Amino acid sequence: MIENPSADETPSPHPRRVFVLGATGSIGRATVRALVARGHEVVCLVRSRAGPGGALQPDDMARLLPGANLRFGDVTDAASLSIDGFRGERFDALVSCLASRTGAARDAWAIDYGAHALALAAAQKAGVGQMVLLSAICVQKPRLAFQHAKLAFERELVASGLTYSIVRPTAYFKSLSGQVERVRRGKPFLVFGDGRLTACKPISDTDLGRYLAECLDDEARWNRILPVGGPGEAITPRQQGEILFALLGRAPRFRSVPLALLSAVRRVLAGLGHFSPALAAKAELAGIGHYYASESMLVWDDRAGRYDAEATPSAGTQTLADHYARLLAGTVGDERGDHAVFRTASPDRRGST
Template structure:
């Protein structure tokens, strides 16, 4: 394995942190470009970020500013790889096109000037059916990256543990587990931060992952929301209780917010958030077989060893925090 100079954006999220740790374990030299106030709600100072990313070089600036990328980030130095775990926080159109698309285009341009020859991009498996603004923005950058002439590894990950942990406390408090429909409308292969970080870091040196789109999930069989709830109740020693939410309710909320959003612009963003919720309530995070017109769990690759139910067990026993960040829904 040849040590590389890797420039990382999106390093302060939980997946970004895990990826930086994996890169350092592999012996790479890592430079992380972060905001002055990073993390959820800007709660992390520069000193906090340096502690989180210990072992990496931390540089502070604005990923949306080409001058800052060049002067504060790359600083005229040479790098081998650009690795991005950067993603918009809300998924609303303005945020998505600013971060998932434009900021990535700026980073790509700056990386080319710095001699980078390989880009590792964390994308999302849901861009297979791009019905939402953030999916369209991600897909537009994927296409730009493929057309850039640079080597690329586009990693389309399935669901994250933190996005499936929002109901632990409500169930612990004796409330029912909420499901859309009967709880079997969708399925996914959840992947942990550390397993995904290892996978992303390994893309740096693995020629088999170069110039490919790489869907990836965690270990084990695909799980439905109902299966998640049943296991959570079992871990808590409670009989399973579910509350079924009709998808039509989301459709009504979307229609009302979209109508009101024509008059009150902030409500248009809320309508988009409702559309995002509906998407995840009705679409599986698995490989889409366009010819068969269905999601295919068997065609969705797996990696790692940590399962969602292992994680639930650690949270229930107090051995791990239910870190949800921007993935808080319930």
């Protein structure tokens, strides 16, 4: 079941013509629904086969994005963006929920930076004066290729002269749902270390989609970088497990995965990667996993040298406990795709799309 926020939406006082990238992902779909519900005219540039493994065909996308006008093209090709996407027409705003699928260097620079740079240039030619960009809170402490790629485009957008809103969400519900079925089957909840190494304020797709859509009208969010999490206190992985066990009516059971083990795996793969591109790619993904196992998805206080939950803004109404309850009841589906803290035991690369 897809949650529909339209009944709760306030119509925009200034309906716009909005061009959307990244519309077929779960957050992109939520954003499109919020934009349409607020009365905007929404045009989405999508691939002819989208989703993980190209599973979504045009009819599927039309069903998932009601009220939006779909155009088919390639976001990594300047000509396609112009001819298939903007088509020489005028638009008021560009909203992007586009993100690289794996976070690996080649993918990140092609999508998180390259595709966005091309889209920005095409948008300016189409008269666009405003852009809302979905980024990631983890770019505060950049160590990974996709973080540097995202930051490179953030800088380009800020310098462009467009009115911008750069939204840096914390963790997504889907990223923290990888162990629901595992625990339902009676297995322990896996944590790195004692499960208290990191914390986050997870936000739902619906709440984030609404937040992104509201950026078009809320002048307080213009020309700002906007970290945002969901409602409530920051929670650790251990607390996530406790929530899940409580919903199942069971005593909590945890199994610790040493963080040093992940570091060792990364080093071994990096060494072997000199001889095998496939292993080099796995080493890169292990590095991404290590980052998310050791860094909180909260606002970083550089002066204090720590993450600050109190300084991390909250938005929306839906909690992770609500989401777990709906998953267990079967009233929502698991749309993790490439976003899972533990598919077996690997953290999500973004905490962030």
